[in-house]
Amino acid sequence: MENVKVVIWGIGAMGSGVAKTLLKKKGVDIVGAIDIGDKVGKPLFEVLGEEFPEKENIKVGTVEEYIKPEYADIVVLCTDSFVESSFDKIKKIIENKMNVISSAEEMAYPKAQSPELTEQLDQLAKENDVTVLGTGINPGHIMDxxxxxxxxxxxxxxxxxxxxxxxxxxxxxxxxxxxxxxxxxxxxxxxxxxxxxxxxxxxxxxxxxxxxxxxxxxxxxxxxxxxxxxxxxxxxxxxxxxxxxxxxxxxxxxxxxxxxxxxxxxxxxxxxxxxxxxxxxxxxxxxxxxxxxxxxxxxIEGGLGTIAMLVNMIPKVINSEAGVVTMIDLPIPHAILGDFREQIKENKKIVK
Known part of the structure; x- marks a missing residue:
């Protein structure tokens, strides 16, 4: 089985932490990194300020470069806090047939305040056979x-x-x-x-x-x-x-x-x-x-906890049935110390 392929959208504090964590894991590759401003065009390792031997040093690019049909198994979206502001980004990822994990707090249980937008995303995700999850340390773990x-x-x-x-x-x-x-x-x-x-x-x-x-x-x-x-x-x-x-x-x-x-x-x-x-x-x-x-x-430190949740839920999102899901729909989170590929059901992979 090929490595799990991940795009990270938003290389700020959380996105950078997700990237650094994934680059130290087995069986997973970062195949895209998206940001804006002066980060675009720079090698990812330069933006992260750290070298990762034997890992590909991709450049930080634009949405058009990395959000395209079946380019990755999953996109980790670290840009917003609200359903409304993240809606168009999630919609674009879904339409390109990639799973989504969002750090947006409201996406942890989006129907609580945005039931109509949640229904739209859920329907679209099912039509494209992908899964959408919002998670983090809080909401998503500690207080719920x-x-x-x-x-x-x-x-x-x-x-x-x-x-x-x-x-x-x-x-x-x-x-x-x-x-x-x-x-x-x-x-x-x-x-x-x-x-x-x-x-x-x-x-x-x-x-x-x-x-x-x-x-x-x-x-x-x-x-x-x-x-x-x-x-x-x-x-x-x-x-x-x-x-x-x-x-x-x-x-x-x-x-x-x-x-x-x-x-x-x-x-x-x-x-x-x-x-x-x-x-x-x-x-x-x-x-x-x-x-x-x-x-x-x-x-549990909020930044590290959120990074860990975004990383550790990747296999569970890929394995899940299509649609918008929450933490109460999926198996319990846990650290992944071994190879990410061993966590994935073969029939759930998108990128071959």
Whole structure:
């Protein structure tokens, strides 16, 4: 069997991490890398700042160069956070008969907020016999899938609290902008009032995913957002917050079932939390039979976790039935330490 062939669309913080990870794996080749601006035309290794002996050093190119019929088995799309903004890109990939893994947070459970666009993508994917998945560390794993896995050992569930205290430092400029890193408190409040402050993207997707998986009806859902203001200067690789400005966002959400708060989501995230003595961590607290109180500290680093999920789900997406799928539709994620080709069902390969 030939190596699994991958195109990476978006060579920013996440896309670069995916590329570096795949270049160290067996049985998989990067056959295309897409970006814009001054990266186009440069050798991929130059953009990554690292050499990979015995691996092909392709150039970073354009959509027209690498998104064409059956050019690769799968495209890893690392460009957007929202279904609407990623729709045309995903549609183009599907029409060229390649599978898709997207890092867009809303794509983790796209029907939660974009049911009509999801239906269009699902129909198109089935017509072209390819699969589309959105995933990452959150949503896609820590605050939803991991919770569901833990409920598998319970005979009943009364209430779920999912908490993630994390660092935004590994993420790229797009996330810094979404979180308002470095802006004033006044600008934060203005953006928030105008509905232009994204904060964490994915609570609606995580909560709806869990509700559907558990078989409960979500009666009401709402989110909350407050600025995390730093009293010291902080600087991460892709963002900077001076003392008195916004260093992150404290996000909350709740989902009501049978008139009571069934889902509680708590997610303060900021750049360089360690500078102000904040310990990161992931927490799953379930009031059920038996009870669950799972703690992992420090957090699973968001950047590395997202990169790992995008890489490790590649075989499962290729093996899946056609259409738009989510993490609750596929086998559980796990690391791939051996040859990627051994993970692929021969009849599911596209590129021969």
């Amino acid at each position: 899938l991991l919770v569901l896995v833990m409920t598998g050992a319970l005979v009943d569930v009364k209430q779920i609290t999912s908490r993630r205290v994390n660092s935004l430092s590994p993420f790229g400029p797009a996330v810094m902008e979404e979180q308002g890193i470095g802006i004033s408190v006044e600008e934060f409040e203005e953006r928030k009032a105008a509905g232009k402050m994204s904060g964490h993207v994915g609570f609606a997707e995580s909560v709806q995913m869990m509700a559907d998986a558990l078989g409960v009806e979500l009666e009401h859902f709402e989110t909350g957002m407050e600025a995390i203001v730093t009293d010291v200067d902080r600087k991460s690789p892709y963002g900077e917050a001076k003392a008195g400005s916004v260093a992150g966002v404290a996000m909350t959400a709740k989902g009501m079932v049978n008139g009571e708060e069934f889902f509680t989501m708590d997610h303060p995230q900021q750049i360089e939390p360690e500078q102000v003595g904040i310990d990161t961590g992931d927490y799953v607290i379930i009031d059920g039979t038996p009870k669950v109180n799972m703690v992992n500290s420090p957090e």
